[in-house]
Amino acid sequence: MAEMKxxxxxxxxxxxxxxxxxxxxxxSPLISGGIVDSFSMVSLxxxxxxxxxxxxxxxxxxxxxxxxxxxxxTLVNEYLK
Amino acid sequence: xxYSDIIRSIYTGTLNEIKEKGIFKQERFIHSSQAADIExxxxxxxxxxxxxxxxSNNYLGLSSHPDVIKAAHxxxxxxxxxxxxxxxxxxxxxxxxxLEAKVTKFLGTEDTILFPSCMDANAGVFEAILTKDDVMIxxxxxxxxxxxxxxxxxxxxxxxxxxxxxxxxxxxxxxxDKRLKVVITxxxxxxxxxxxxxxxxxxxxxKYDAMLFVDESHSSGFIGxxxxxxxxxxxxxxxxxxxxTTFGKALGGASGGCVSGRKELVEMCRQKARPYLFSNxxxxxxxxxxxxxxxxxxxxxxRRDKLEKNTEFWRKGLTEAGFVLKDGETPIVPVMLFNAKLxxxxxKALYEEGVYAIGFFFPVVPQGxxxxxxxxxxxxxxxxxxxxxxxxxxxGKKFDILGKTKQEIIAKYGQ
Numbered sequence: 001m002a003e004m005k006x007x008x009x010x011x012x013x014x015x016x017x018x019x020x021x022x023x024x025x026x027x028s029p030l031i032s033g034g035i036v037d038s039f040s041m042v043s044l045x046x047x048x049x050x051x052x053x054x055x056x057x058x059x060x061x062x063x064x065x066x067x068x069x070x071x072x073x074t075l076v077n078e079y080l081k
Numbered sequence: 082x083x084y085s086d087i088i089r090s091i092y093t094g095t096l097n098e099i100k101e102k103g104i105f106k107q108e109r110f111i112h113s114s115q116a117a118d119i120e121x122x123x124x125x126x127x128x129x130x131x132x133x134x135x136x137s138n139n140y141l142g143l144s145s146h147p148d149v150i151k152a153a154h155x156x157x158x159x160x161x162x163x164x165x166x167x168x169x170x171x172x173x174x175x176x177x178x179x180l181e182a183k184v185t186k187f188l189g190t191e192d193t194i195l196f197p198s199c200m201d202a203n204a205g206v207f208e209a210i211l212t213k214d215d216v217m218i219x220x221x222x223x224x225x226x227x228x229x230x231x232x233x234x235x236x237x238x239x240x241x242x243x244x245x246x247x248x249x250x251x252x253x254x255x256x257x258d259k260r261l262k263v264v265i266t267x268x269x270x271x272x273x274x275x276x277x278x279x280x281x282x283x284x285x286x287x288k289y290d291a292m293l294f295v296d297e298s299h300s301s302g303f304i305g306x307x308x309x310x311x312x313x314x315x316x317x318x319x320x321x322x323x324x325x326t327t328f329g330k331a332l333g334g335a336s337g338g339c340v341s342g343r344k345e346l347v348e349m350c351r352q353k354a355r356p357y358l359f360s361n362x363x364x365x366x367x368x369x370x371x372x373x374x375x376x377x378x379x380x381x382x383x384r385r386d387k388l389e390k391n392t393e394f395w396r397k398g399l400t401e402a403g404f405v406l407k408d409g410e411t412p413i414v415p416v417m418l419f420n421a422k423l424x425x426x427x428x429k430a431l432y433e434e435g436v437y438a439i440g441f442f443f444p445v446v447p448q449g450x451x452x453x454x455x456x457x458x459x460x461x462x463x464x465x466x467x468x469x470x471x472x473x474x475x476x477g478k479k480f481d482i483l484g485k486t487k488q489e490i491i492a493k494y495g496q
Contacts, residue, residue, distance in 0.1 A: 018242070018447075037240075039219070039228070039231070039238050039239070039240050040221070040239065040240045042237055042238060042239045043239045043240070043252065043255060046239075046255055046256070047255070050255075
């Protein structure tokens with residue numbers, strides 16, 4: 001789990017952060033905090049699906065479910081089972 | 082009464098919130114034609130003030146050009162005022178087809194279709210040419226109308242970091258499984274004034290078998306050696322699959338827009354684009370004016386050459402005075418102030434000095450990136466720019482920002 005958290009966090013930082021000084025944690029609000037917009041969320045979903053060989057239904061890939069790295073990992077783990 | 086006090090209070094509450102946030106927009110009334118010198122009523126009810134306009138999209142100074150006005154009069158006299166029909170019923174005149182042919186030739190494309198505005202062109206084009214099996218990959222700073230158009234389309238949408246070609250390539254690889262891929266960008270970005278790397282984008286699109294879409298609204302008429310646009314500047318004329326542009330800025334400044342590009346894509350718009358199918362096209366009087374604009378621009382590059390010189394003068398003057406500018410070569414020259422309130426106070430002080438330039442702040446530009454967006458025109462003569470520069474320097478001294486770095490301005494005023 002810890003490894004997945006770090007992988008997702010690293011992806012989010014590289015993919016979405018414009019300001020290099022900004023610090024993100026596993027619980028930083030990504031969507032509600034304005035870091036990831038709804039248009040850009042799709043690449044995160046596709047990254048997770050490709051990386052973990054899973055398929056997340058569109059109905060489950062909600063802004064709420066994608067709002068923090070911790071929540072994203074919980075969602076991914078549901079489909080890894 | 083359906084519009085009850087409760088309903089009214091909901092809207093007055095929302096409007097008050099907008100005012101409290103300091104982002105309530107107010108129009109300033111211009112009592113003259115659009116030009117370098119304008120007469121403005123602001124605040125409402127005050128006496129008219131003569132000011133230099135440094136914030137219009139009238140890049141080529143053609144909004145009130147006598148040849149354009151004459152052509153518009155002739156169009157009105159010979160083709161009437163309105164069409165009272167959409168294009169495919171009985172709303173297409175010979176002059177509409179003439180304009181589509183002229184735009185195709187001017188932009189170096191295969192075909193063109195007119196839309197009531199470029200906002201409508203961007204709103205209609207994606208849904209007309211893509212399906213849920215496809216993907217749209219857009220620069221993160223594209224214009225709001227493109228974002229709206231993508232929202233109306235069933236295709237997957239994704240973004241790449243502004244002008245970051247390595248990131249774009251990653252996205253093209255990520256979405257390699259999609260049926261069709263479209264890379265989407267502005268030619269010149271309206272808030273920063275920088276130019277898309279179309280040569281590199283064309284190469285990437287060829288490598289990954291993707292189409293390239295470019296909105297040339299802030300480029301058509303003046304970017305490139307003969308003013309054809311960003312694709313001319315980047316040496317890729319004929320290689321852009323879809324260009325959208327407006328006639329509401331440099332090309333006469335009235336209204337109207339178009340989709341220009343591959344003939345099959347244009348034909349798909351003619352068959353399926355909803356703003357084309359369900360709205361009247363551009364009025365004859367405006368079509369006649371734009372036809373004259375393209376005649377003027379096809380005969381001579383005098384106006385875009387003057388604009389280029391004016392832009393050099395303006396950018397050099399502001400730089401030497403010690404302002405922080407966004408880098409670029411286009412007539413959009415953002416003077417960076419970073420703080421939202423400072424941008425509003427600076428704009429007011431400029432107005433008192435006889436210069437009309439608007440301050441932009443979040444959410445129009447990113448948080449902490451407030452600015453005065455200045456726009457140079459071929460309608461400006463050097464004396465306009467000298468006077469405007471004097472005003473900028475005077476106001477810059479008043480707020481003590483001349484020669485200051487970004488960090489020093491933020492330290493003084495906050496971000």
